[in-house]
Amino acid sequence: MSRHESSRRNVNNANTHANEMRQNDVESTANGVDSDRAKKDRGVGWWHEDRSSVLLLLFLYVLQGLPLGLAGSIPMILAGKNVDYEKQALFSFVFWPFSIKLLWAPIVDGAFFKRFGRRKTWLVPTQYAIALVMYILSWNMDKILDNEDPDVWTLTVSFFVLNFCAATQDIAVDGWALTMLSKKNVGLASTCNSVGQTAGYFLGYVVYMALDSKDFCNRFLRSVPQETGLVSLSGFMFFWAIVFVVTTTLVMIFKQESDDDGTEDHSGVYDTYKLLLKILWLPSVFQYVIILLTCKVGFAYENAVGLKLIAAGVPKESLALLAIPMTPLQILLPLLIAKYTSGPRPLDTFLKVIPLRLTFTIIYSLLVYYTPHLKQADGSYSYMYFTVILLVYAVHQVSLYSMFVATMAFNAKISDPKIGGTYMTLLNTVSNLGGNWPATTALWFVDRLTWTYCEGGSSDLEFCTKDSKETCTSKGGSCITHVDGFYVEAVICLALGVMWLLWKRRAMRRLQSYPDESWRCPT
Numbered sequence: 001m002s003r004h005e006s007s008r009r010n011v012n013n014a015n016t017h018a019n020e021m022r023q024n025d026v027e028s029t030a031n032g033v034d035s036d037r038a039k040k041d042r043g044v045g046w047w048h049e050d051r052s053s054v055l056l057l058l059f060l061y062v063l064q065g066l067p068l069g070l071a072g073s074i075p076m077i078l079a080g081k082n083v084d085y086e087k088q089a090l091f092s093f094v095f096w097p098f099s100i101k102l103l104w105a106p107i108v109d110g111a112f113f114k115r116f117g118r119r120k121t122w123l124v125p126t127q128y129a130i131a132l133v134m135y136i137l138s139w140n141m142d143k144i145l146d147n148e149d150p151d152v153w154t155l156t157v158s159f160f161v162l163n164f165c166a167a168t169q170d171i172a173v174d175g176w177a178l179t180m181l182s183k184k185n186v187g188l189a190s191t192c193n194s195v196g197q198t199a200g201y202f203l204g205y206v207v208y209m210a211l212d213s214k215d216f217c218n219r220f221l222r223s224v225p226q227e228t229g230l231v232s233l234s235g236f237m238f239f240w241a242i243v244f245v246v247t248t249t250l251v252m253i254f255k256q257e258s259d260d261d262g263t264e265d266h267s268g269v270y271d272t273y274k275l276l277l278k279i280l281w282l283p284s285v286f287q288y289v290i291i292l293l294t295c296k297v298g299f300a301y302e303n304a305v306g307l308k309l310i311a312a313g314v315p316k317e318s319l320a321l322l323a324i325p326m327t328p329l330q331i332l333l334p335l336l337i338a339k340y341t342s343g344p345r346p347l348d349t350f351l352k353v354i355p356l357r358l359t360f361t362i363i364y365s366l367l368v369y370y371t372p373h374l375k376q377a378d379g380s381y382s383y384m385y386f387t388v389i390l391l392v393y394a395v396h397q398v399s400l401y402s403m404f405v406a407t408m409a410f411n412a413k414i415s416d417p418k419i420g421g422t423y424m425t426l427l428n429t430v431s432n433l434g435g436n437w438p439a440t441t442a443l444w445f446v447d448r449l450t451w452t453y454c455e456g457g458s459s460d461l462e463f464c465t466k467d468s469k470e471t472c473t474s475k476g477g478s479c480i481t482h483v484d485g486f487y488v489e490a491v492i493c494l495a496l497g498v499m500w501l502l503w504k505r506r507a508m509r510r511l512q513s514y515p516d517e518s519w520r521c522p523t
Contacts, residue, residue: 008497017448053180054188056255060123060173066240067130067162069204070233071095074155076209076316077145077233079307084466085485087152087275092436094159099432102425106272108171117257119176124252126165126172131244133162137239145233179258198327206323208236213317216268221512232517274306275419275521276426284518288414288511291504292407293434298358300438301489304446306366308486310390312371314381318359322390333401338409340402345512346409354501357399361494363392365487394523400489407431410512414519423521442489449485454478 030161071094078088112121137144137158144151210216210232215496230238279285309318342351367389372383408428413424452464454472464472464479472479 006321009062050181050185050405054070054192056251057173057177057180057189057192058196058199059247060169061075061193062200062506063127063130064166064173064245065197065200065202066159066204067159067166067398068095068098068197068281069175069201069206070208071159071163072205073209073233073320074159075307076320078152079146080152080316081145081150082311083150083152085304085307085443085446086448087356088304089393089440090442091156091159092303092440094163096433096436096440097160097164099429099436101171102276102429103166104168104302105171106269106276108168110272112268118173118250119257120255121171122172123169123176126169127244127248129161129165129254131241131248133158133165134241134244138234138241140230141234153227155296170378176257183361194398198330202323202327204238206320209317209320209378212236213315215315216317216321220494230499261299265268268454272422275422279416279417279423280523282521284414284511284514284520287507288427289430291511292430295504296435297438298354298361298493298500301361301486301493303363303439303443303487304489305368305518308368312368313375313379314371318381318386319389322393325390326393326397329397330401333397334405337405339405344413345509347508347512348414349409350406351501351505351508353399353402353406354497356496357384357396357403358494360392360396360399361490361497367392367492368486373418414516415517416521419521442493445491446485449483450481451483452479455480479520 012366052464075088075091080092108122116124134234140154144154173195174189177192178186181188208231212233214225214227214229217229221230280289306319337349371381371385375381397464411424411427411431415427447466453462454464454468454477469479
């Protein structure tokens with residue numbers, strides 16, 4: 001899900017300054033000077049002069065990741081209530097704003113009230129809007145979720161608004177980081193983004209799911225068992241609504257924006273959109289965009305795996321807690337993989353990993369198939385079962401991050417340095433969109449590809465649908481699934497993935513051989 005985007009408009013300035021710092025360090029050492037300044041240039045306490053700005057950026061990115069984490073927990077809750085996959089597909093649209101934010105990013109960058117502040121013009125109202133939506137939901141969440149047929153439409157609209165505001169806040173904070181941090185520390189912006197969003201997602205997903213689970217709370221946090229968790233979704237959202245209001249008000253009153261130093265792009269909104277179209281219609285870029293939009297079609301079924309495990313009886317909070325050991329791995333993997341993608345042909349790594357990731361079509365299908373048979377007599381699952389899931393997820397993360405880092409490395413390699421931020425944002429947005437549309441489509445078709453028959457009883461029904469299931473059971477029959485749409489999709493995705501690899505493998509290799517001029521934006 002977007003939270004991995006790390007492009008920054010001033011990346012070249014940051015690299016140039018880093019080189020200057022290293023040069024100053026060498027000169028100081030050569031002259032026998034071991035001053036405080038030399039220590040600072042070598043990285044000893046170099047960020048402390050910006051510590052207040054770094055902490056503020058971290059907190060703003062945490063707030064940004066929180067709605068994403070809460071949105072990630074909703075499909076788990078819906079799966080526990082046996083909501084069908086068409087409604088899960090509908091809800092998956094809430095993750096799209098971070099993949100299409102380029103559509104309104106030029107407006108956020110170019111339209112503002114100078115007296116109030118270029119970034120606060122958008123930051124303050126969007127965070128207040130998030131607080132308002134959370135506050136309203138906190139009073140209505142019981143009505144929306146606590147019934148046999150949850151109101152998925154209301155959930156989808158509400159969380160789409162939340163993530164739309166969070167994506168808009170992301171654009172504003174990314175731009176504000178350029179002037180909030182000093183020149184030599186501006187490279188910390190991407191670190192704040194990655195760490196802050198990850199922490200916010202962790203709070204909204206893992207922490208909430210754990211505290212809402214009565215089993216987790218009774219086992220680890222209570223001495224006297226109770227029938228509910230420590231917090232409810234309504235209470236959790238109410239608390240964070242208050243946090244959003246208080247912190248936004250403090251930022252609005254006490255944090256002043258600095259004038260930019262000329263490193264920011266002040267192109268008009270129309271000029272920015274025109275520039276994006278010029279980049280998009282470059283023949284080389286257009287070919288690459290087609291690849292980015294289609295390369296993940298073979299993995300579209302993956303979003304349904306967790307939902308199938310929950311439907312089989314695996315506790316949703318247990319799956320959420322698996323994110324804890326995964327987090328250090330997700331931080332380390334990009335660093336370990338970078339040495340294989342730092343050369344002139346980063347997409348070679350991408351191509352090598354695709355067969356491994358396609359293999360998970362079989363692995364995940366077997367895992368989903370055997371999960372109901374591994375349930376213990378008391379309805380729980382053994383630690384060995386969760387160990388296997390953890391190992392499978394870990395290897396899957398290696399393949400996923402290898403593809404992600406390779407793509408990011410190639411995006412950085414081909415981006416025109418004159419418009420690096422706009423160029424990178426365009427490519428990253430297309431890449432994220434290429435992951436979202438297959439996932440939504442796959443969820444939509446799971447139920448449509450499932451064949452369920454009404455067997456036994458006095459009913460004349462042949463097929464069971466979500467509308468006729470009650471009629472079948474009322475006549476003494478049972479709805480028996482003969483073909484599970486999940487496995488049908490797994491086979492289709494595997495076939496599409498292999499065909500895509502045969503179709504675009506040579507094209508991806510050719511793209512890496514194109515001269516730099518073929519990627520440059522015409523003036």
